[in-house]
Amino acid sequence: MIRTLALFIFAVSASAPVFAEESSPPWSMADQYFDTDEMAHARHHILSHHGATRQLSIMADRLEVQSADEGDTLVWDGNAWYGGDVNKLWLKSEGDYSLESDELEEAEVQALWSHAISPYFDLQGGLRYDLEPKGRTHAVLGLQGLAPYWFEVDAAAFLSSEGDLTARMEAEYEFRLTQRLILQPRVEAELSAQDIPDLETGSGLTSLNAGLRLRYEIIREFAPYIGVEWQGSFGGTADYLEAAGEDSDRAVFVAGIRAWF
Structure with a gap:
């Protein structure tokens, strides 16, 4: 306990200018006064309690109904993660459910x-499974994190079991109008390296x-929101939609909740 406290004191004092050039890294200074193995154990103890703790987070980032002339759609976009500062296991899910046709x-x-x-970005890798379609x-x-000027970004590339290469990029920003009222612009773009006729997807920029x-944070963990969103398709994807008699762009009204714990 004494050695752990000593390590903490040395680490704090080493941050002062007078010690800046006398130690690298700063907290190795304690090795001059205590046994090296015991100090390594003390450092491990401090890291375990100040950075290596495991945490769990579950968030419904978007749980909303989108209303358009064609009908209403239930949209979800959520995630959960477990881990520490360096390594985490992430689970993500998103999708659309048509309330008009009552189908996924x-x-x-x-x-x-x-x-x-x-300090601000994580490299992510794993698997994605599409329940619908196909x-x-x-x-x-992928790469996820906080870009300069507090933009939250999430970009990922996907290589399917059919050999199709696609990508998705999302960016969000939060304007705090008050302590509880927040305006959030959000942009999402999808791209494809090739035409995918089975999915009625063209190459290039497919959607934006x-x-x-x-939103208003009633409490930090629960916030209802309203908004508007423009949804557009491009290139071959737009051609597929128009051939099926659907619009390649539309504006929707959204209402939903954002919650986490």
Whole structure:
């Protein structure tokens, strides 16, 4: 206990300018006064209690109903993770359920291993399985984190069991109008390296969604919101939609909740 306290004191004092050039790394200074093996054990003890603890987070980032002329759609986008500061196990899921036709239109689940490669970004890899459509399996490689100026970004590439290469990029930002009222712009883009006729997807930029959501945090863990979103399709994907008699772009009104614990 004394050695652990001594290590903490040396680590704090080493951050002062007078010690800045006398130690590298700063907390190795304690090795001059205590047994090296015992200090290594003390360092491990401190790391275990100040950074290596395991935590669990579950979040429904978007649970909303989107209303358009074609009908209403229930949309979910959620995740859960377990782990420490460096390594985590992530589970992600998102999808659409048509309330008009009473059927599942799109749904996927991802299981990812996440490793911190910087203080603000994690490299993620794992598997994605599409429940709808077509039930395909994908290998996933992605990057998630906090970009400069507090933009939350999530980008991933997917290689399906059919050999199709696609990608998805998301970016969000939060304007705190008050302590509880938050305006959140959000953009999501999807791309494909090739035409995928089975999924009615063209190559290049396939879709782009851009929206604004205004939420009120009743408590930090629970916030209802309303908003609007523009959804557009491009290239071959737009051609597939128009051939089926559907619009290649539309504006929707959204209402939902964001919750976490």
